[in-house]
Amino acid sequence: xxxxxxxxxxxxxxxxxxxxxxxxxxxxxxxxxxxxxxxxxxxxxxxxxxxxxxxxxxxxxxxxxxxxxxxxxxxxxxxxxxxxxxxxxxxxxxxxxxxxxxxxxxxxxxxxxxxxxxxxxxxxxxxx
Numbered sequence: 001x002x003x004x005x006x007x008x009x010x011x012x013x014x015x016x017x018x019x020x021x022x023x024x025x026x027x028x029x030x031x032x033x034x035x036x037x038x039x040x041x042x043x044x045x046x047x048x049x050x051x052x053x054x055x056x057x058x059x060x061x062x063x064x065x066x067x068x069x070x071x072x073x074x075x076x077x078x079x080x081x082x083x084x085x086x087x088x089x090x091x092x093x094x095x096x097x098x099x100x101x102x103x104x105x106x107x108x109x110x111x112x113x114x115x116x117x118x119x120x121x122x123x124x125x126x127x128x
Contacts, residue, residue, distance in 0.1 A: 005038070005039050005042040005043045005046070006039060006043070006120060007039075008035045008036070008038050008039035008042070009035070009036060009039035009040075009113070009116050009117065009120065011035050012031075012032040012033075012034075012035040012036040012039065012112070012113060012116065013032070013113055015028045015029070015031050015032040015035070016028070016029060016032040016109050016110070016113060019032070019106075019109075026102075026105060029096075029105045029106060029109045030096040030097070030102065030105070031096075032109045032112065032113070033092050033093055033095075033096035033105075033108060033109050033112045034093050034096050034097055036089065036093075036109075036112040036113050036115070036116040037089045037090060037092065037093035037112065037116065038093075039116050039120065040085070040086060040089055040115065040116040040119040040120060041064065041067065041086065041089070041090070043119065043120050043123050044067050044071065044082060044086055044119060044123060045057060045063065045067050047123050047126070047127065048067060048070055048071075051126075051127055054070060057070075064090060067086065068083050068086050068087050068090065069083070070083070071083030071086060072084065072087070078122055078125070078126060079126070081122065082119050082122050082123065085115045085118060085119050086115075086119060088111075088115060089112055089115045089116060089119070092108050092111070092112050093112075095108075096108075
């Protein structure tokens with residue numbers, strides 16, 4: 001059975017909620033940002049692969065940029081919006097995963113959840 005990547009978004013939302021009164025607030029928020037990105041990224045990658053039958057997405061770290069580029073270079077405004085949101089999410093995720101200091105983390109976590117939710121909803125609409 002194939003993994004439902006939306007479940008990462010549920011976990012990301014749970015961690016953001018849990019962080020409000022938790023001793024490991026920053027770790028939970030950073031993890032929330034990261035999982036929100038992967039929920040949206042994997043759903044986007046799978047849309048291109050399974051629905052559009054896109055070839056050459058790759059399996060290396062370059063797949064992230066390739067997926068974003070495919071959406072941003074589309075003639076569809078809806079797909080362009082997905083690509084732009086995915087680009088922002090990736091930047092947030094990179095900061096959450098690699099930067100020692102992260103300003104406005106709570107706000108970025110909420111933005112990440114919103115972007116991921118919007119991307120997934122948009123993908124579901126494209127697939128109908």
